[in-house]
Amino acid sequence: MGSVPKIIDLAEKCCGCGACAASCRTGCLAMEPDAEGFLRPRLNGARCVRCGRCDFVCPALHPKDAVVPVETVWAKSRSGEILDASSSGGLFGMLGRAVVDSGGLVVGAAFVDGCKRVEHTIAEDYEALLVLQRSKYVQSSVGSDVYSQVGKALRDGRKVLFVGTACQVAGMRNYLGRLADSDLFLSVDVICHGVPSPLLWERWVKHVALLEGAEIDEVNFRSKTTGWSSYSVLYYVRTEKDASRVRGGRYGDDWYMRAFLDNVSLRPSCFGCAAKRSCGSDVTLGDFWGFADLHSEIDSTKGVSAVLCNTEKGVAAVHAVLDGADHGVATYGEVLAGNPALEASVEPHPQRRAFMAALVDGSTIESMMRRWSFEDTFWSRVKRKLKRVLKG
The missing domain is CATH 3.30.70.20 (Alpha-Beta Plaits)
Structure with a gap:
């Protein structure tokens, strides 16, 4: 025993x-x-x-050594449909379509329950794949049924693309064991700042719905209507009176996003992430922040993906779809300059404990917004990041 x-x-x-x-x-x-x-x-x-x-x-009990990418590229889908439906350059959508075309499964984060929660779901067609695209700044849940369905699909000879945060990829790979190394399985982690509290998100989306007098049926954390680098957070409301109503604006004006980016609502493990650059993923995807300064000749107004191929399997999968994208060689240092969270865990906000205690105690969103606006610290952080990217 x-x-x-x-x-x-x-x-x-x-x-x-x-x-x-x-x-x-x-x-x-x-x-x-x-x-x-x-x-x-x-x-x-x-x-x-x-x-x-x-x-x-358990990934936390068995941390692995960090890896250096085999190859680093930048890429931007030539498909306007894919690019518009993506947070950055559309590489996830391209990889996903290739797997769907093969009769395989794509597993990623989706809004459920009227956008009140985020959980990993399975897509087997383009329509379902669209739901998995774009960033969701809420920690998603990966149910035991998803784990078992991934394992079964691989044993049945079907391809599977799994995308998630580094810790989620590490967990799935550990669960699969030898199956994770199969040519049928492609794992993709996203460059992760950290994951916010699902409880805060549930309270927040209910707050927005109350202000609108109707349920929120779609959220876009990374709308490019105001540009890629100055993206907007949009909440979509549909009622019998209004076929479509949109609330929101630039991300810096959204209180939930300011709380997230100021590290006050993140999971405790995010402040000492054990999976960064060591989750075993085949590919790491993220926004190529600072790309315009490196390649002013390329139109990057709708986003560019930073693509780190960590394994030869990842290289093969990425190269198989690059014909449908504008792309070029990049360096790991260029990607890291605009994405420090690629390697380093963020520091907790000094008021994190008090903030989360207020959430746990049932404080209203209104009272928390009055107590913590995050406006000064948020814009100071943005200015520091811009200076770092420009110097890089």
């Missing part, structure tokens, strides 16, 4: 990937939200057989 699972005592190191619960063969583990809304494993000790499998697949 083994010991009690170590994952139960991870505390703030737990990233909430759900690999432990998915790997449990007795069903003694369940992912449940903590007081701040972040999912954590809960153990039914009476059913636990102490097999140790949950500890074995």
Whole structure:
């Protein structure tokens, strides 16, 4: 008989990937939200057989060494449809379509329950793939059924593209074991600033809906209507009276986004991420911030993807779709200059504990907005980032 699972005592190191619960063969583990809304494993000790499998697949318990990309490129889809539906240059959409065309599955984050939650879902056609595109600045849940469906698809000989944060990719790869190295499986992590509280998001979207007097049925965190680098956050409302009503504006004017980017609402594990550059992903995707200063001859107004191919499998997958994109060689340093979160975990906001305590205690969004506006710190941070990118 083994010991009690170590994952139960991870505390703030737990990233909430759900690999432990998915790997449990007795069903003694369940992912449940903590007081701040972040999912954590809960153990039914009476059913636990102490097999140790949950500890074995946990990314936090088994950190790996950081890797250097095999190849780094910039890319921008030539398809206006794909580019408009993407947060940056559309490479995820291109990779996703290639997998769908092969009869495979694409697994990524989607809004559910009237945009109140984000969870990983499976796409098998272009329409479902569209739902997975664009950034969702809320921690998504990866259910045990998603893990099992990915494993089954691979065993059935179908291709699978899995995209998520580095910790989610690490969890899925650990769960799959040898299947993760199959040519059928392509894992993609996104450059991650950190993941905000699902509880804060649920309260926030309800607040916006109350202001509008109707439910929110779509959210675009990265609308390019005001440009790629000065993107907007838009909330779409549809009622019987209005076929379509849109609320929102530039991201710096959105309180939820300011809280996110000022690191006050992030999961504790994000302040010491154990998976950055070490999750085992085949490809890392993100915005190529600072691209216009490097390539003024290229139109980047609708976004450009930074593409880090971490494995030869990743190189092959990316090169297979590059004919449909404007692209070129880049360096890791050029990508890192505009994306410090690629390597470094962010620092928590000095008021994080007080902010989250107010959320847990049930403070209204209005009262939290009065107490914490984040306007001064947010714009100071933006100016520092711009200076760093320009110097780089």
